[in-house]
Amino acid sequence: MSPTLRSVLLFAGVAALYLVVGFLQSWPLAVTILNDGLIVAIMALGVNMQWGYAGLFNIGVVGFFALGGLAVALISKPFDSAAWAAGTPRIFFALVVGAAVILVSTRIHRRMKPGASRKLAMLVVMVAGFLLFRFIYDPAVEAVEALTPAATGNIGGIGLPVLLSWPVAGVFAAAAAWIVAKTALGLRSDYLAIATLGIGQIIVAILMNEDWLDRGVKNIIDIGRWPVPREVALQQQHWFISLAQAVGMDIRTASTVFVGLCFASLSGIVLLVLLLLAELSLKSPWGRMMRAIRDNEVAAAAMGKDVQRRHLQVFVIGSAVIGVAGALYVTLHGLLSPASYNDPLRYTFIIWAMVILGGSGNNWGAIVGALIVMLLWDEAESIGPSLIGWITAPLHAGPLKHHLIDSAVQMRLPIIGLVLLLVLRFSPRGLIPEK
Amino acid sequence: MPSPFLVGESMTGGYGAVDILHDCTIAVNRGEIAVIVGPNGAGKSTAMKAVFGMLPLRGGHVQLEGEEITRLSPQDRVAKGMALVPQTNNIFSSMTVEENLEMGAFLRRDDIRRTMEQVYDLFPILKEKRRQPAGELSGGQRQQVAVGRALMTQPKVLMLDEPTAGVSPIVMDELFDRIIEVSRTGISILMVEQNARQALNIADRGYVLVQGANRYTDSGEALLANPEVRKTFLGG
Amino acid sequence: MDFLNALVALLNYVIIPATSYGSQLALGALGVTLIYGILRFSNFAHGDTMAFGTTITILFTWWFQSLGVSLGPLPTALLALPFGILATAALLLFTDRAVYRFYRRKKAAPVILVIVSMGVMFIMNGVTRFIIGVRDQNFADGRRFIINALEFRKMTGLSEGLALRTSSVITIVTAIIVVVLLFWYLNHTRTGKSMRAFSDNEDLALLSGINPERVVAVTWLIVAALATIAGVLYGLDKSFSPFTYFQLLLPIFASAVVGGLGNPLGAIAGGFVVAFSEVGFTYAWRKVLAYILPASLMPHGLVQLLSTEYKFAVSFAILVIVLLFRPTGLFKGKSV
Numbered sequence A: 001m002s003p004t005l006r007s008v009l010l011f012a013g014v015a016a017l018y019l020v021v022g023f024l025q026s027w028p029l030a031v032t033i034l035n036d037g038l039i040v041a042i043m044a045l046g047v048n049m050q051w052g053y054a055g056l057f058n059i060g061v062v063g064f065f066a067l068g069g070l071a072v073a074l075i076s077k078p079f080d081s082a083a084w085a086a087g088t089p090r091i092f093f094a095l096v097v098g099a100a101v102i103l104v105s106t107r108i109h110r111r112m113k114p115g116a117s118r119k120l121a122m123l124v125v126m127v128a129g130f131l132l133f134r135f136i137y138d139p140a141v142e143a144v145e146a147l148t149p150a151a152t153g154n155i156g157g158i159g160l161p162v163l164l165s166w167p168v169a170g171v172f173a174a175a176a177a178w179i180v181a182k183t184a185l186g187l188r189s190d191y192l193a194i195a196t197l198g199i200g201q202i203i204v205a206i207l208m209n210e211d212w213l214d215r216g217v218k219n220i221i222d223i224g225r226w227p228v229p230r231e232v233a234l235q236q237q238h239w240f241i242s243l244a245q246a247v248g249m250d251i252r253t254a255s256t257v258f259v260g261l262c263f264a265s266l267s268g269i270v271l272l273v274l275l276l277l278a279e280l281s282l283k284s285p286w287g288r289m290m291r292a293i294r295d296n297e298v299a300a301a302a303m304g305k306d307v308q309r310r311h312l313q314v315f316v317i318g319s320a321v322i323g324v325a326g327a328l329y330v331t332l333h334g335l336l337s338p339a340s341y342n343d344p345l346r347y348t349f350i351i352w353a354m355v356i357l358g359g360s361g362n363n364w365g366a367i368v369g370a371l372i373v374m375l376l377w378d379e380a381e382s383i384g385p386s387l388i389g390w391i392t393a394p395l396h397a398g399p400l401k402h403h404l405i406d407s408a409v410q411m412r413l414p415i416i417g418l419v420l421l422l423v424l425r426f427s428p429r430g431l432i433p434e435k
Numbered sequence B: 001m002p003s004p005f006l007v008g009e010s011m012t013g014g015y016g017a018v019d020i021l022h023d024c025t026i027a028v029n030r031g032e033i034a035v036i037v038g039p040n041g042a043g044k045s046t047a048m049k050a051v052f053g054m055l056p057l058r059g060g061h062v063q064l065e066g067e068e069i070t071r072l073s074p075q076d077r078v079a080k081g082m083a084l085v086p087q088t089n090n091i092f093s094s095m096t097v098e099e100n101l102e103m104g105a106f107l108r109r110d111d112i113r114r115t116m117e118q119v120y121d122l123f124p125i126l127k128e129k130r131r132q133p134a135g136e137l138s139g140g141q142r143q144q145v146a147v148g149r150a151l152m153t154q155p156k157v158l159m160l161d162e163p164t165a166g167v168s169p170i171v172m173d174e175l176f177d178r179i180i181e182v183s184r185t186g187i188s189i190l191m192v193e194q195n196a197r198q199a200l201n202i203a204d205r206g207y208v209l210v211q212g213a214n215r216y217t218d219s220g221e222a223l224l225a226n227p228e229v230r231k232t233f234l235g236g
Numbered sequence C: 001m002d003f004l005n006a007l008v009a010l011l012n013y014v015i016i017p018a019t020s021y022g023s024q025l026a027l028g029a030l031g032v033t034l035i036y037g038i039l040r041f042s043n044f045a046h047g048d049t050m051a052f053g054t055t056i057t058i059l060f061t062w063w064f065q066s067l068g069v070s071l072g073p074l075p076t077a078l079l080a081l082p083f084g085i086l087a088t089a090a091l092l093l094f095t096d097r098a099v100y101r102f103y104r105r106k107k108a109a110p111v112i113l114v115i116v117s118m119g120v121m122f123i124m125n126g127v128t129r130f131i132i133g134v135r136d137q138n139f140a141d142g143r144r145f146i147i148n149a150l151e152f153r154k155m156t157g158l159s160e161g162l163a164l165r166t167s168s169v170i171t172i173v174t175a176i177i178v179v180v181l182l183f184w185y186l187n188h189t190r191t192g193k194s195m196r197a198f199s200d201n202e203d204l205a206l207l208s209g210i211n212p213e214r215v216v217a218v219t220w221l222i223v224a225a226l227a228t229i230a231g232v233l234y235g236l237d238k239s240f241s242p243f244t245y246f247q248l249l250l251p252i253f254a255s256a257v258v259g260g261l262g263n264p265l266g267a268i269a270g271g272f273v274v275a276f277s278e279v280g281f282t283y284a285w286r287k288v289l290a291y292i293l294p295a296s297l298m299p300h301g302l303v304q305l306l307s308t309e310y311k312f313a314v315s316f317a318i319l320v321i322v323l324l325f326r327p328t329g330l331f332k333g334k335s336v
Helices: A003-025 A027-053 A061-076 A081-086 A088-111 A116-146 A162-184 A189-209 A238-247 A251-283 A285-295 A297-302 A307-333 A344-358 A363-391 A399-426 B044-052 B074-079 B097-104 B113-122 B124-128 B139-151 B169-184 B196-202 B220-225 B227-233 C002-039 C046-067 C077-106 C110-132 C149-156 C166-188 C190-200 C202-207 C212-237 C242-259 C264-282 C286-292 C308-325
Strands: B006-013 B021-028 B033-037 B057-064 B082-085 B157-161 B188-192 B205-210 B213-218 C145-147
Touching (some): A003 A027, A027 A061, A027 A285, A027 A307, A027 A344, A027 A363, A061 A162, A081 A088, A088 A116, A162 A189, A189 A344, A189 C308, A238 A251, A251 A285, A297 A307, A344 A399, A344 C110, A399 C110, B006 B044, B021 B033, B044 B057, B044 B157, B074 B082, B082 B139, B169 B188, B196 B220, B213 B220, C002 C212, C002 C286, C046 C077, C046 C242, C077 C110, C077 C212, C110 C242, C145 C149, C166 C212, C166 C264, C190 C202, C190 C212, C202 C212, C242 C264, C242 C308
Parallel strands (some): B021 B213, B157 B188
Antiparallel strands (some): B006 B021, B006 B057, B205 B213
């Protein structure tokens, strides 16, 4: 079987699986899983660029994903003039001061000779800088957060169309990735992994706790999702009511499916555009050089390739792609819920499982892996309990049976782990191997 | 001639598709010193590794005391009485000198103190530094630790891969003296050397390898006297 | 007097909690560092190994409690601990046999082993959640305090009370015993020395006749004990939930890396560096300062450098800073 035929069959098989879910379970469920699947497919594409192209071990995925979501809130929420008057400019000024302090201390570290005087100078700058920062920052934050905390209590946004926030999300994630890369890319293998894991968690911690920025655990709701219509609005449109009757669905189900499909088309377009760019870059001289560096870093460096610079590029680009996925995710749900990101299993490690399953280094593989794993993950929630219920049917009702059915959804973690281990063991190049 | 104590006969093989050794034969008699010399990239270390079972062989065989050991793993060969001192990374640098020696004797269940005293007699400086981490010693001292560790297994044959690489000439002479001393206790020695002239001086038997094959094989003395060998390999 | 009060407050809110947290991290980091030294990969399943050991220990604790067996003032969990260790050891040996050994024989790149350990992490995490559920479990029983704040105030006449919790004392004492035993084992037994030799120079260890499979098996046994003990101590001190334990991986990795991966002494030092900085940066110092500063100099606010939610961020900031200046950690670690 030729590799192309194999890919086509795989994609057809996955599409069939989604249709089976639609026919046998429900269409809203199928569409929900499809939307999740398309978004994680974009994430998988980003991770594949970093890992598959360049061998960079980034497990801070969730941080860039969350930053993308933040961009949506900051771009699309209306401008909050009360917050502006209360202290938004002062907060930004504080952040600039903070950045300046870090800049100055790195300059000192670079310019001065090592020794006690350098240590002292850095210590003085950092301590004084921190105090100055807090002096400017604290009152402004307090003032902003005190404004109608039940509804806003944050700096709001700039009221631009939500679609515009998607590229901005990429820029946000890219900027963060640039800083991460500058500090951590020099580290080797395991150390880099652990550093990115930590930085991802730091980003999530900031989003969860800086209420002035995104209301923290209080969530930002009602995020617009133009051009996709809202279900409630659709249900009152005459053409839609007749359409629903024509396909024989009740109006609420039909509106959910319709909205979901609209969104899926949007995500699909984004995914295809990114995939096209990714494929073009992979086949360009740049992509060939990336892979040469991945396969033999020492040789590539000896041939005069600037390994560190290439790594920086691909790390930033891959993270930007993950950021765009984060923006789509927040737009889809109309909700930014920083606390929900506090789960690296759900937003980082599972993406890795997708890339490995699909085939490291192959963009198509990453996408197919994402669609399959997402289906497994979401179905474990709906089928898992009934499956266990069926298996345990002969058991008498009691605490054990109750416990088993209750915990069935937890089985999705081991199942994905098992899939990952089996792939690594028996087909380490994945479902669609790199060419 | 009686069959030699340790022999790798007609060894052919390499790490991948390309063979490095071609029908190469290396042997050492009981209590003698055999030296492998040759230009860079001649496969000297590879030949030694092949004898020790660290290179997959496509042809030929290895015998120790007449026993076929071609299929044994390096660890099993250690148990049979062979010891190897690699060229680099040949000590446990974070462990003390004494612990290095103890690890050498890991397979032994009897009292190792006598052997350790013998090693200390051979290399008195090690006794002085026995509580120091081996990684903190000088290059020559580290080589002594490496040889000492190998001797702790009470080997019948000691194999040394360029023991004098990177040490000063004085230390080199000293090391060669010690190696002669070791061979006098009845231990056979097989050694790869860059410093061909000095090595052949102490060798009972010498092998000149070129491109993974035997070029000259003779006693050390005869090789030193051979004008062709002198011209090509010993610099006149 | 105020100085004494400040000292007591410092002990009560900073030194004692940070020391016991540091001990828990150190035990966890020792496990990570041993695996890194011997098997040469960062084990992402370590947090979940701790969770599994603790889960089994909790099940045995419940069983003993239902039988009416107890240790009096000490928590019953201590009695259940050996069973938790045994179960974890069995699990780890099985995992090694079923999963890791294949890659070891193939001499797979360390990064592949890290990804493999991610798969193991998923499985262990799910198994733990399946066994005990996702909720918080509090399984500490016995006497809660050795000295409580009220008694302390009566005893000393100070206005600041010192509460010495049983779990803190058990943590610190156990950690000391475990660390002493571990170092004695590594430095004075044949197998322990062979583990160090293997970690130092694998090829030479093989040339010396050290059996790698035996070294690896013993390592997993020790790691099982360390992980279970660390997990149970943390659970007694705070509480148990699978997710919290998964998250513990972060400060534990930070400790091991800060100390230098593969270096046991470093893991201990790293544990305390991380614990003291987490507590130091997130503690509201107002209480302590109020005793020693004159009222006129007293700053506004809680004098808290960072809010408590940033404790993981602190451990990672420390990690990144240490790595920037000493790329292989405070004590010399290795990198593969």
